[in-house]
Every structure is written in structure tokens, then in C-alpha cells.
Amino acid sequence: MHDRSRNRITQDRYPDYDVLAKRNGPSWNDKTREVIARRLSIDSQPLFFAAEEFETLTAIAARIVPQPASRPQIPVAALIDRKLHEGVSDGYRLAGMPREREAWRRGLHALDAEARLAFSERFAGLSGAQQDELLHRAEAGRLNAPEWGSMRCSDFFKRRLLHDIVLAYYSHPVAWNEIGWGGPASPRGYVRLDYNERDPWEAAEARPGHESEAARTNRHVR
Amino acid sequence: MYDDALHMPRARQGQAPDVFRPGGWVPMREYRNDEPVDFVIVGTGAGGGTLACKLAEYGFSVVAFDAGPYFRPLEDFASDEAEQTKLYWTDDRIVDGANPLQLGSNNSGKAVGGSTVHFAMVSLRFRPEWFKSRTVLGYGADWPLDWREMWDYYTEVEQALKISGPVTYPWGPPRPRYPYRAHPLNAAARALAKGCEALGIDWTETPLATISAPRGLAHPCVYRGFCVTGCSTNAKQSALVTWIPRALAAGAEIRDLAMVGRIEVDDNGLVSGVHYHRDDGWHFQRARNVVVAGYAIETPRLLLNSATDRYRDGLANSSGLVGKNLMTQSNQAVWGVMDDEVRSYKGPPSLAITEHWNYADKGKDFFGGYAYMSQGPLPQLWANTQASAHGLWGGPLVEEMKNYNHVVGLKIVGEMLPQETSRVTLADEVDQYGLRIPRVTYSWCDNDKRLIDHSLKFMSRALQAAGAKDLWIQEDDTCHLNGTARMGDDAGTSVVNADCRSWDIPNLWICDGSVFPTVGGVNPSLTIQAIACRTADRIRAMARRGELNRSARRSSAPISATTDATASTA
Amino acid sequence: MSRAVERDVLAGAGLALSVLAAAAVLAPKAGSSRIRSQRIAALPRSGPQPRTAVRAARRLNGAAGMLAASVLADSSVEHYRGSFKNRAMYTPLVVSALTLATSLHGTSDMRPLAHRLRDGCYLLAAATGLLGTGFHFYNVTKKVGGFSWQNLFYGAPLGAPMAILLSGLLGFCSERVRETARSPRPEMFGLPAARTIAAVTGAGLLGTSGEAGLLHFRGAFHNPFMAVPVTLPPIGAALLFNAAARGQGRAHPFTRAWMWLLTAMGLAGVGFHAYGVSRNMGGWRNWSQNVLNGPPLPAPPSFTGLALAGLAALGLMREHRDA
Ligand SMILES: Cc1cc2nc3c(=O)[nH]c(=O)nc-3n(C[C@H](O)[C@H](O)[C@H](O)COP(=O)(O)OP(=O)(O)OC[C@H]3O[C@@H](n4cnc5c(N)ncnc54)[C@H](O)[C@@H]3O)c2cc1C
Numbered sequence A: 001m002h003d004r005s006r007n008r009i010t011q012d013r014y015p016d017y018d019v020l021a022k023r024n025g026p027s028w029n030d031k032t033r034e035v036i037a038r039r040l041s042i043d044s045q046p047l048f049f050a051a052e053e054f055e056t057l058t059a060i061a062a063r064i065v066p067q068p069a070s071r072p073q074i075p076v077a078a079l080i081d082r083k084l085h086e087g088v089s090d091g092y093r094l095a096g097m098p099r100e101r102e103a104w105r106r107g108l109h110a111l112d113a114e115a116r117l118a119f120s121e122r123f124a125g126l127s128g129a130q131q132d133e134l135l136h137r138a139e140a141g142r143l144n145a146p147e148w149g150s151m152r153c154s155d156f157f158k159r160r161l162l163h164d165i166v167l168a169y170y171s172h173p174v175a176w177n178e179i180g181w182g183g184p185a186s187p188r189g190y191v192r193l194d195y196n197e198r199d200p201w202e203a204a205e206a207r208p209g210h211e212s213e214a215a216r217t218n219r220h221v222r
Numbered sequence B: 001m002y003d004d005a006l007h008m009p010r011a012r013q014g015q016a017p018d019v020f021r022p023g024g025w026v027p028m029r030e031y032r033n034d035e036p037v038d039f040v041i042v043g044t045g046a047g048g049g050t051l052a053c054k055l056a057e058y059g060f061s062v063v064a065f066d067a068g069p070y071f072r073p074l075e076d077f078a079s080d081e082a083e084q085t086k087l088y089w090t091d092d093r094i095v096d097g098a099n100p101l102q103l104g105s106n107n108s109g110k111a112v113g114g115s116t117v118h119f120a121m122v123s124l125r126f127r128p129e130w131f132k133s134r135t136v137l138g139y140g141a142d143w144p145l146d147w148r149e150m151w152d153y154y155t156e157v158e159q160a161l162k163i164s165g166p167v168t169y170p171w172g173p174p175r176p177r178y179p180y181r182a183h184p185l186n187a188a189a190r191a192l193a194k195g196c197e198a199l200g201i202d203w204t205e206t207p208l209a210t211i212s213a214p215r216g217l218a219h220p221c222v223y224r225g226f227c228v229t230g231c232s233t234n235a236k237q238s239a240l241v242t243w244i245p246r247a248l249a250a251g252a253e254i255r256d257l258a259m260v261g262r263i264e265v266d267d268n269g270l271v272s273g274v275h276y277h278r279d280d281g282w283h284f285q286r287a288r289n290v291v292v293a294g295y296a297i298e299t300p301r302l303l304l305n306s307a308t309d310r311y312r313d314g315l316a317n318s319s320g321l322v323g324k325n326l327m328t329q330s331n332q333a334v335w336g337v338m339d340d341e342v343r344s345y346k347g348p349p350s351l352a353i354t355e356h357w358n359y360a361d362k363g364k365d366f367f368g369g370y371a372y373m374s375q376g377p378l379p380q381l382w383a384n385t386q387a388s389a390h391g392l393w394g395g396p397l398v399e400e401m402k403n404y405n406h407v408v409g410l411k412i413v414g415e416m417l418p419q420e421t422s423r424v425t426l427a428d429e430v431d432q433y434g435l436r437i438p439r440v441t442y443s444w445c446d447n448d449k450r451l452i453d454h455s456l457k458f459m460s461r462a463l464q465a466a467g468a469k470d471l472w473i474q475e476d477d478t479c480h481l482n483g484t485a486r487m488g489d490d491a492g493t494s495v496v497n498a499d500c501r502s503w504d505i506p507n508l509w510i511c512d513g514s515v516f517p518t519v520g521g522v523n524p525s526l527t528i529q530a531i532a533c534r535t536a537d538r539i540r541a542m543a544r545r546g547e548l549n550r551s552a553r554r555s556s557a558p559i560s561a562t563t564d565a566t567a568s569t570a
Numbered sequence C: 001m002s003r004a005v006e007r008d009v010l011a012g013a014g015l016a017l018s019v020l021a022a023a024a025v026l027a028p029k030a031g032s033s034r035i036r037s038q039r040i041a042a043l044p045r046s047g048p049q050p051r052t053a054v055r056a057a058r059r060l061n062g063a064a065g066m067l068a069a070s071v072l073a074d075s076s077v078e079h080y081r082g083s084f085k086n087r088a089m090y091t092p093l094v095v096s097a098l099t100l101a102t103s104l105h106g107t108s109d110m111r112p113l114a115h116r117l118r119d120g121c122y123l124l125a126a127a128t129g130l131l132g133t134g135f136h137f138y139n140v141t142k143k144v145g146g147f148s149w150q151n152l153f154y155g156a157p158l159g160a161p162m163a164i165l166l167s168g169l170l171g172f173c174s175e176r177v178r179e180t181a182r183s184p185r186p187e188m189f190g191l192p193a194a195r196t197i198a199a200v201t202g203a204g205l206l207g208t209s210g211e212a213g214l215l216h217f218r219g220a221f222h223n224p225f226m227a228v229p230v231t232l233p234p235i236g237a238a239l240l241f242n243a244a245a246r247g248q249g250r251a252h253p254f255t256r257a258w259m260w261l262l263t264a265m266g267l268a269g270v271g272f273h274a275y276g277v278s279r280n281m282g283g284w285r286n287w288s289q290n291v292l293n294g295p296p297l298p299a300p301p302s303f304t305g306l307a308l309a310g311l312a313a314l315g316l317m318r319e320h321r322d323a
């Protein structure tokens, strides 16, 4: 982890950029529109998880990919819930790890059990710092409540929890805005490929002191 | 709405999807299950798709099965990483060993066209010495093939795929000019070039199987950068849009969403057809020959799952080598950020390459070689790399991701040595068809680690010289699958001969990435396709001489006589 | 207006202007010229055939204008693609627009007198061409890989600024021809004008054909018609050189016919390139990408411009015994 001092941490590197503004233009094809529309229509009611499990997952997601309150929230937990509901699989698992659904159920129960053990409270009820502490311990392989079964907590953390949460977050247009990605691109791709070259349909990055110029440009991105 | 390729077979009733027209169809010949066809081919990827085309063009009757769907890229492919996981083989598999592999998105496809539907299109030739790496370079195993013959087959494939490549290639013996010109470099590729020039080694534009000018109904590349999630413009010259349409035109049948579960062996010890699952039921297709081309995990799995009383250890396995010597390639990377905007998501991910360390033998403390290429990960892949390989989560992850447009990286494709301990076996659990699932065991050897070490040090210097800062190293990644049914000169130490014919059962063939005795430091698909072209020529020659029904052990003896086959027909 | 929008507007204006101009150059200007020719008749007649000289000069103006129009459109598109990163990238737009205006003025001017301002403009255009070539050369060599196929294909095109140079040269020639309308034979710097122009035009054809060859090689000559602009123009160049070498007083009907062929080829080229654009992903619906990434629409008419210059030279030759 490094501190990148030369790029001050801005809330918004790509002010006013909205990848969805391109939705009806030549950068999106019908299939993409259909797929993204489906993703955006997901509400935050679980179909796969029980309410308690979902609560725990939501709390975990908030620690793994914290979101500023100032913009629409990405329903990370619901995205994962739908994926499991539909039975989408990675296609492989470590020996000792159960398949996706079972791994998640077991992992969430185990983390709740660990939370009770350490802080006498469910995971979702802990403070952010306490939650982080538990997650760090899972990452380091230092949790061993019986609920984990044959699954090592570090495997669950890295290969399920982190993996699925991060993928869910960055499958969402709001996250694409945050990082200034051009988004879907077919039939129209890109023309200007060299350093510091930007097509008019790409996000403009805010240079220090020129945020409003970037914002103005970004409002024209189609 | 479209007809749903994922759930309903499309190739049937005398027609198959036209990959070049939304909603379009092309005529397709069909065979009855009880009609013994000359060749059943299991898998339609780099190996199977190519072979199906060539054999059909040579007049054989061919039915090629694929467990995956038959896509029309123009209408079925979204510009979306999550959606496009539908291209991957995601049936259940177990990984273990000291360095368990990542499979799924990372390693294999499940679609008509196989993994080439979502591959990165890098199309490289082997270094000639690698075909004799044991005798000439002192490691691995020799191939039963002569590089000069392969050179002609490479040319045939490069022409068939209209590879876009540099006007002159800096390494190795001369090769004919690539049929299409190289693509423009993106900033990420220029960073690679700058690093190479600073360190005094050659670099070039990567020869890619994506067209830089129109070709028939295929559009040229639009530099959208979604290549490894499927090309929705048909610029990518995958088997799906090259060999398969040719195969159909020549009279082959493609059976999509048809999972082959077992190869049948008759009383004479010859194979007689395949059992396959399609439309919720099992069927049996009769065949005079069966070719397995399911890639280096599914191929051994099918052979092992087809065990009978007579062949208790699985088919073609008298050497005991089926499933062994699984090789991936090392795929480590060095990443950094630049002050400049790079936006590496534009264009195919690996536009520039150096093969320097494939061809240089001095200054190495390891066997084998590696190439390295520029990179262009899309957001999900990049976030997952930051999380799982860089160990970031929470605020640091979200903040680091905001540097996305400034990231540059170099990644190797490195040679890993064959080891019998790295292998595919059957687990006790079963998949949705009731077939035992594969267990994939993988561990790096010391040589692998030395190679990786060397590459990471070198690439770090190169990336620094290109002006990148805050470098970090991605230590754990691999790509491509090979081995598990190696070819050789000797029935005791290999599974198939130079013609991809199994030593044990003369009408059982294996023609895909599984047959590689070593992997070299280049991406494998061009070599797989070249071998398939050669195999087709050999089969035609044997058929003409009436040798198809004789034993592999005898008919393959005069390897040097292979040139009677019309080598480059295209 | 933000900078980006400004750029869009500018490039669009450049394009529109060049299309209009090209139409104007090609359109017959019968009406206006009749009126003017009456005026000319009143002028003192000291040279042998001032009318033919003026006609040739006007034709040359037209040719220069056609080239300038092509440059204006091409540099509008290409420099828009280059996002006008460097302020100097506006130069060819301004200069070619100016040259275009100058040429239109010249085309409709019947007087057998050179025009100071026109001369100045044409010299400016020629200088811009030279400078531009230098810039483009620098751009290519400073890129990593230097003077490589990659940078020749995709870097700043070396040949492109030559078109504005040629436009300037032809314009300048036209003024010289006009000037000598009243002297015994049209000449420039002591060289016979028509033959010099024929030679310059031949060289221009070769250069332009080279540029087309480079870019069509980049496109792997995937369409057989892509061979046309690398075969017909060099033959035309050879014919012009031949005419220049032993041209006096001959009609050169075959060369003239060939020039008409090249004129047509340049115009048909736009059609072919438009078809090329339509073959890219998304076709014309995806114009914002494909006009930039597809074959350049404004490039082929530079052949037309040169062929028109060749015709002017041949016309002069036919009518002037020792031109
Ligand atoms: C992300 C990624 C990027 C890559 N990039 C490159 C690259 O740039 N250059 C390169 O050279 N290589 C690349 N590769 C590797 C390349 O795609 C493979 O090496 C090559 O396609 C393997 O060919 P194959 O014929 O052995 O198998 P595949 O192409 O995988 O084909 C096997 C087919 O068999 C089918 N199948 C398997 N078992 C059965 C069964 N039992 N019944 C029915 N059908 C079955 C599968 O569905 C599949 O379609 C890449 C791979 C991936 C995953």
C-alpha cells in the first residue's frame, strides 16, 4: 500500500462523468443495454441469503469497498446475492473449499460466530474498527471457530469474500465513473490510443485547479 | 429477444448460426447418430475447430461436439466483464498443490470456438530449438516434430487467421510477412517499447489474431479492449469465425451444447463412438475415429472417465501419462503508475512484446525462456488483481483504483517445465451431468521460480526506465494449459505419436494443447492450430495409403516421410 | 465554449468549407467568366496568346484550390483526431483555407497580371508545407521506435504536408504563367512554364502515390481496388515527365486522357473510402469513430488536384510552341 502524494486524494477525479450518458449512443450495443439495465434494476432485497446473512454481508461489503454517502450507493450485497441465486460459478475451488453458495453461507456464519466470540455481538453490530480487526484476522488465517469446518478462513477471505465483493463493486457503472473508465465500447471503440490522448467520449480527468473544466467536458461525454 | 444460445442448441435442423449476421443462419449438413462418421471430434477450439475444418475440406465426414453454446458475437456479446463470463468453462473443478491454479476466466473456454473465443489473440511461433529442447538445450523433452515442417504449418495458420503483425520480426529464422499489418500501439505498448530501448533489447508489435483491415464480413478491430471477454465485432480471428464457418461450408456438422461424457470402446479394443449429453438426455454417436480436443483438463478427464474393464486406467493410458505433465505458463507481472494518462483499456491488451529472453541464452540461471507483453486489464480484472495480488481492500483499494487510467504493467508468458506431479486426476464428486470432476494439482519447480525471479527483476528495471513509479509485483498468476497427453517417439514415454494418434488405440486421436511435451515461452494457440493442420495432412496421407485402420505403433514409424503430405495447402 | 467543443466546431467548419470549395472548383464558371472576358478584351495585347496563358493560369489556380481543399479537409479531420494538441496544428487549417480563397479568387480573375496578395499566400502555403513536413518528420522520429513502419503508418503522415506545398507551388506557378501572358513565352525563372509545371506535377503524383501506397500497405491491400492509386498515378507521372522532356507544341492526347482518368480516380476514391468507412464496425452510424479510423475521405481528391494541374500544363504546351 503506498501513499501517492503527487496525486492528491480527491473525492472526484472525474467530476460529473457519467458513463450512463453514453447508454443510447454508439458505444453501447443492445445486448449491453439489456445486461446493464438488468444489473441496475436489482433492488436490495435478498433472494438467496436469509435476512441475517444479508445483513452481515452488507456490513462486510461496507468495509471492503467503502462508499461515499454523497452519491448513489452500489448494492454490493444484492449483486452477490443475485449471482448466487442464479448459480453463477467461478468454475474452480480450492481443495477443502465448498462450492460458492455453501462457502458463503458457512463463511458468514463463521464470521458472525467469531464476532460473538470476540465482542459478544453480531458482526453487523460491531464498530468499523472491530469489523476490520476481524477481517484482518480472517485474512491472516487467524480465526478458527468450529463453524469454518474444512474451509480455512484465509481461503474464504481471499478467494470468496474479497473476490466476490470486489468484482460486484466494479461491475457497477457508478464504480466505473469513479475510476474514469470509458465503459462499454461496441460498436464504437476508441481512436486515440497514445499517452494523454482522450477521445471525446471518454472521461476527462480533473487536473488540480481545473476541476470545473473537467466537469464541463465530462458533461458533454456521450 | 434472441434465441438463447446458453440453453437451447442452435446448430440443428440443417442449419447453424451465421456468426457474421445478427439472427442469421447458414446451412449445415447433419449426420444420424447411428451413422458411423469418419471422425467425431470432441471440442471445437484451437485444436478441434481447426481439425474439423481441415478434415471436412479433405472430404471426411465430421461431427464436432462442443459442450458450450454457439454464439453470434455481433448480437450475443455485451461489453461487460461480468456478463461475458458466459464464455468460460465454469463447471466445477478442484485445484490443489503447492501453487493451485486459477481456472475459469483465466484458463479455459466453453463455447463453439473454444478458448479462442476469449483468448488474447497473441499468435507466436515457437523458437525452433524448443522442438528439441532436451537434446539441444538440455531440459524438458524433445518433440517428435521437425521445426522446419512446423514453420510451413505456422505460415498456413497465419494466413488462415490473417494475423496482423510487424513487417519484420526481430527474432528467429525468417518467416513470411504477416498477412495484415500491425495495429497502432497504445500508450501501454509504448511504455514497453521505451523500457526495451532503455535496456538495449529488441521489441516489436505483437502478432495478433485480430484484423487491422476489413476481411470479408469481419470488421477490423475498433480498439475497444474487451478481447478477453469476447470480441463483439468479429475482428478477433477466433476459431468461431475462421475455421468453423469453413468447416460448415465443407460439410462438417457442429453439435453445440453437447457434452461428451464417455468414449465407447468395442470388443476389438477400438473406439466406436461417443456418448454425449444434449437436450436433457444421453445419446450415442457412432464413429470410425474419435479425436479428443477438449484442452488439457477436459481431454485427460474424458480419457480417464472412459475407463473400461479392458483399459482400467483410462483410454490411451498404457504409459500411465494421461493427465500428467500438466504445464501452465508463468504469468507474473510488474505494475506501476505513470504521471501521464495511459488508459490501457483501449486496444487489444498486449500490443507490444519482447521475446528477447526466449532467444537469448546468456545471462540466464534457468532453463527455458519467457516473453513479456504490455497489459490492459479491464476494471473488474484490475480490481481483483489489486485485491488478491496486491492485498488491498477498504479505503486503500478504492483510492488506488482511482489511478486506473495511469497504470502500466508488463506481464510474462514464461516457460514452466513438465513434471509428472503436476497433473489432472478425477475427484470423487460429480458435475451436473453426473461425471466425475477433475482435480488439478499444480506446483512450481525450482527452475520455474528462478525464471519468474529473473523476469520480475528485468521487467522492474524496464518499467522504471519507461517512467513508471510505485512499482509492485504480482507474483501469483499463470496462464494457458498444456501437456497431459504428450506426444513423443516412444509409446512408453508418451500418449500420442507425432500424428496425434494414440499409441494404444489406433482410431483414437488427441489434437489440442494436451499434446505439448514442453510449452516454451510463447502463447500456445498458433502451435496448437499448426499441429492440427499437420495432423489433418497426415490423416489424409494415411487414408490414401489405407493405413488408417492399422496400428499407430506401426504406421507412424517413418516420421521423416511426413513431407509427402501437401504441407501448405492454403 | 469549452476547448473540446471549440475543436469540434473548428474541424467541422474546415470540413464544410473544403467541401464547398471543392464543389466550386469543379463547377463550370461560365457566366461570370464571360462578363470578365469582355473586360479583358479591352486590355492591351502585347503577348502572343494572353488568353491561353490566363486560361492556363486559372486552371492552375483551380488545381491549387483543389489541393488546398483536400488539405483543409484532411488536416481538419486528422488534426481533430490529434486533438489539436499543439497550437501549430491549427496552421494548416488556416493556411489551406487562405490558399483556397486565393485560388478561388485566381480562378475567377481574368486579368493577365500576377496578384501580390495571391503570390504571398501561395508562398506562405509552400512554406507551411515545408515546415509541416519538418514537424511531421520530428513527430515520427521522436516517438519510441523512431523511423519505423509503426510510426510511418500511425504517426503524423510525412507526405501530407507536401500537398499544401504542392498547392502553393502550383499557385505560384499560375501567377508566373499569368505574368508572362504578355511576354513571348510563358516561363518561370527562365524555365519554360508548362514543362516545369508538368514536371512538378509529375513529382507530386509520385509523392502522393507513395503516400497512398504506404497507407494501403497498412491496409494490406485487402481490396484489389486499393492497387489503383499506386499504379495509375505513377504512369501519369511518367507521361508528364515525358511531356516535359519533349513536349513543345504537341497535344499529348494520351497524357491528357490519362489526366482525366486521374481526375476521375481522385473523385471515385472518395466513394471507395466512404464504402471503407461503412465496412468498419457500426458503419456510418458509428461515424464519430469510423471517419477517423477508416480510410480518410478527403485524401483521394489530391490526385484530382494534381491531374488538373497536369491538364493545365498540357493545355499550355499545346498552345504555346515553346512552352
Ligand atoms: C484469457 C485467455 C487468454 C488467452 N490468450 C491467448 C493468447 O493470446 N494467445 C494464445 O496463443 N493463446 C491464448 N490463450 C490460450 C488458448 O486460448 C488455448 O491455448 C487454446 O484455445 C487451446 O486450444 P484447445 O483446442 O486445446 O482447447 P480449447 O480452445 O479450449 O477448446 C476446447 C473445447 O472443447 C470443449 N470441450 C471440452 N471437453 C468437452 C467434452 N467433454 N464434450 C464436448 N466439448 C468439450 C470446450 O467446450 C471447448 O470449447 C488464452 C486463454 C485464455 C483463457
Ligand code: SF4
Residues within 6 Å of the ligand: A189, B210, B220, B221, B222, B223, B224, B225, B226, B227, B228, B230, B231, B232, B233, B234, B235, B236, B347, B348
Ligand atoms: S480490441 Fe479489437 S479484437 Fe479486441 S475485442 Fe475490440 S475489436 Fe475485438
